[in-house]
Structures are given as structure tokens and as C-alpha cells.
Amino acid sequence: MNRKLLFCLIFIVITFSFTAFGDSGETDTPHGLEGWLESKLGNLHTIWLFAIIAVTLYLLGKGADILVDEAVTLSTRWGIPQTLIGATIVSLGTTTPEAAVSVFAAVQGDPDIALGNAVGSIICDTGLILGTAALIAPLPLNRKIVNRQGWLQLGAGFLLVIACLPFGSLGTTFSEGGRLPQVMGFVFLILLAAYMWQSIRWSRDADSDSTIEMDHIHDESANTVLVVVKLLFGILLVVAASTVLIPAVKIVAERVKVPESIIAATLVAFGTSLPEFVTAVTAARRGHGALAVGNVIGADILNVLFVAGAAAAVTGGGLEAPTHFFRLLFPLMLFILIVFRVGIFVSGDRLKRPFGVILIAAYLFVTILSYKITGG
Numbered sequence: 001m002n003r004k005l006l007f008c009l010i011f012i013v014i015t016f017s018f019t020a021f022g023d024s025g026e027t028d029t030p031h032g033l034e035g036w037l038e039s040k041l042g043n044l045h046t047i048w049l050f051a052i053i054a055v056t057l058y059l060l061g062k063g064a065d066i067l068v069d070e071a072v073t074l075s076t077r078w079g080i081p082q083t084l085i086g087a088t089i090v091s092l093g094t095t096t097p098e099a100a101v102s103v104f105a106a107v108q109g110d111p112d113i114a115l116g117n118a119v120g121s122i123i124c125d126t127g128l129i130l131g132t133a134a135l136i137a138p139l140p141l142n143r144k145i146v147n148r149q150g151w152l153q154l155g156a157g158f159l160l161v162i163a164c165l166p167f168g169s170l171g172t173t174f175s176e177g178g179r180l181p182q183v184m185g186f187v188f189l190i191l192l193a194a195y196m197w198q199s200i201r202w203s204r205d206a207d208s209d210s211t212i213e214m215d216h217i218h219d220e221s222a223n224t225v226l227v228v229v230k231l232l233f234g235i236l237l238v239v240a241a242s243t244v245l246i247p248a249v250k251i252v253a254e255r256v257k258v259p260e261s262i263i264a265a266t267l268v269a270f271g272t273s274l275p276e277f278v279t280a281v282t283a284a285r286r287g288h289g290a291l292a293v294g295n296v297i298g299a300d301i302l303n304v305l306f307v308a309g310a311a312a313a314v315t316g317g318g319l320e321a322p323t324h325f326f327r328l329l330f331p332l333m334l335f336i337l338i339v340f341r342v343g344i345f346v347s348g349d350r351l352k353r354p355f356g357v358i359l360i361a362a363y364l365f366v367t368i369l370s371y372k373i374t375g376g
């Protein structure tokens with residue numbers, strides 16, 4: 001019953017998030033909530049912007065602390081491995097804003113943003129975020145769960161590429177690009193429901209060796225409903241702080257004459273992955289590295305099934321995949337996913353710091369190469 005309540009509450013949060021983003025999309029600004037925030041923050045004095053940045057950074061840290069603590073509490077209370085909690089509940093919460101942004105970008109006539117958001121987030125999550133977490137502290141690996149979820153992660157990446165191929169004229173793939181059809185968006189959402197359902201079944205079958213991950217004792221008298229509410233509050237706090245922080249930093253960067261290309265390569269590209277980043281870093285810093293691994297793996301799966309799937313489902317013509325996706329972005333996404341898969345294969349029971357360096361190096365290689373080729 002507790003698990004059913006949890007997923008009902010998550011559904012409510014997702015619905016609320018979509019409604020909030022939807023309302024913002026009806027403003028006069030061309031970019032929905034982001035444009036509205038930039039227009040409001042842009043009228044403030046720089047001193048006030050620095051104050052907002054300081055406050056949001058503080059709230060971001062507090063939200064991540066709450067999120068990690070309550071996720072670990074649920075993991076301990078229900079006997080579910082932290083990796084699985086991170087791959088489902090936490091990742092669903094942190095990817096909801098990305099899905100909302102992508103859906104309303106598609107509805108407002110910018111469907112290409114949705115696909116780029118999903119692919120870019122996978123690259124950032126797997127390379128930069130997981131690599132950084134591994135540098136902070138070696139990340140424990142529940143090999144049974146990581147292998148199972150990891151193959152789903154890699155499979156989701158290949159599925160996205162295959163679904164975008166123009167099967168009627170494969171020879172034109174690199175000259176004319178492809179498209180993620182609307183019907184595949186609905187297929188992805190069905191697969192998302194199947195993934196979440198199967199994850200619940202796996203949670204019931206979690207073996208006793210998962211207790212290796214649970215080395216912190218929590219108050220067993222705490223009400224489970226209260227724990228769930230605090231977990232969702234932590235997710236909302238992280239998401240809300242991230243949503244305000246990025247536009248504020250962007251405006252300050254523009255005022256101090258930081259080049260637009262640098263802003264695009266850093267803040268804009270990194271912005272939607274900030275919830276996953278702060279969650280993974282906080283989890284690693286507090287000794288819950290398995291939660292960080294699960295969060296990244298789950299976020300990658302949901303970026304395909306949830307973010308790209310929902311955006312394609314609401315767009316009659318589907319999501320366009322221009323030629324540079326097949327020439328550059330898709331190969332680089334699969335490259336970094338394969339690097340991670342190989343790293344899991346050769347690692348023992350921990351993802352150690354040297355492999356964190358490899359993941360960050362792979363991310364930097366992918367980022368530099370993409371900007372060299374596109375001339376960004």
C-alpha cells in the first residue's frame with residue numbers, strides 16, 4: 001500500500017509540474033517559463049540578482065539534502081536498494097521539469113528543442129555528473145541491479161536512434177535527417193509505464209544483499225507518508241531552485257560581458273541537468289553513492305521514454321532529427337553510454353575515481369568535438 005501511495009503522489013507532482021509550465025507558456029514571452037523568468041529577473045539590479053543566486057544555491061543544497069536523506073530512509077524502510085530508488089523515484093522527479101520544458105517547446109512550435117534536450121541531458125548525466133560524483137567518492141555498485149538497469153539505459157539510447165531513422169529512405173539519413181514520429185512517442189510512453197511497473201516488481205524481489213547499501217540507521221517510528229511528502233518536497237525544492245538559478249546566472253553573465261557562445265555551451269546546456277547534478281553530488285558526498293548511480297541511469301532511461309516520448313506524443317509531425325543528430329549528436333551519445341557500460345563491466349563492486357576521470361574526459365571530448373564541428 002505504501003508503494004501505491006508513493007506513485008500516486010508522484011503522479012500528482014508530475015501533473016502539477018505540467019500545469020505550472022503550461023500556464024507559463026500562455027504568457028506573451030516566446031520561451032514560456034524561462035522567458036518569463038528572464039524578463040522579470042532582467043529588471044532587477046545586479047546586487048539583487050547576486051542575492052537571488054545566493055538564496056537559490058542555499059535552497060538547492062537544502063533540497064538535495066532532504067531528497068537524499070528521505071530517499072535513503074525509504075530504501076531502508078522498504079528494503080529496496082538505493083540504486084533502484086534512484087533509478088525510479090528520484091530520477092522521475094528530477095526529469096519532470098525537462099519533460100515539461102520539452103512538451104511545451106513542442107506545443108509552441110519548437111519540437112527540435114525537445115530532442116536536443118533529451119540527447120544533451122544523457123551526455124551530461126552520464127559523463128559530467130556521474131564522473132564528478134565518482135571523483136568525490138567511489139560509488140558502490142550493486143552489480144545485479146546496475147547491470148540490469150545499465151543494459152536498459154544503453155538499449156534506450158539505441159532505441160531513440162533507431163526510432164528516428166527514415167526507414168523509407170535510409171540513404172538520405174545523413175543528408176536530410178530523420179524524425180521521431182508521434183506514434184513512437186506513444187510507444188515510448190507505454191514503455192515508460194512498463195518500465196515503472198517492472199521496477200516496482202523488482203523492488204519486491206530485492207534480495208537481502210541490498211542491505212550492503214544501507215549503512216545508515218533511520219528513525220523507524222517516522223511516519224512513512226511524512227517521509228514520502230518530505231521526499232517530494234525535496235524534489236520540488238531542487239527543481240524550483242534550479243529553475244530560478246539558471247536564468248539569474250545567465251543575466252549576470254551577460255551583464256559582465258561573458259560571450260554568448262560561452263553561456264550557451266555552459267549554462268544553457270547544463271541547466272536542465274542541474275537537479276540530477278546536485279542530487280548525485282550530494283548523494284556521493286554523504287556516502288550514498290549507489291543512489292547517485294541509480295539516479296543517472298534512471299534519468300538517461302527517462303530522457304528517452306519520458307522527455308522525448310512525451311514531446312513526440314503531443315506533436316502531430318513528431319520531433320525532427322536534423323542531419324547533425326545523425327552525424328554528431330547520436331554517435332556521441334552512444335559513445336559516452338558505451339564508455340560507461342564498459343566501465344561497469346571492468347569495475348568491481350565500486351565505480352572508482354580513475355573511472356570518474358575517464359567519464360569526465362569523455363564528456364569534455366564530446367563537448368569540445370561538438371563545438372568544433374558545429375563551429376559553436
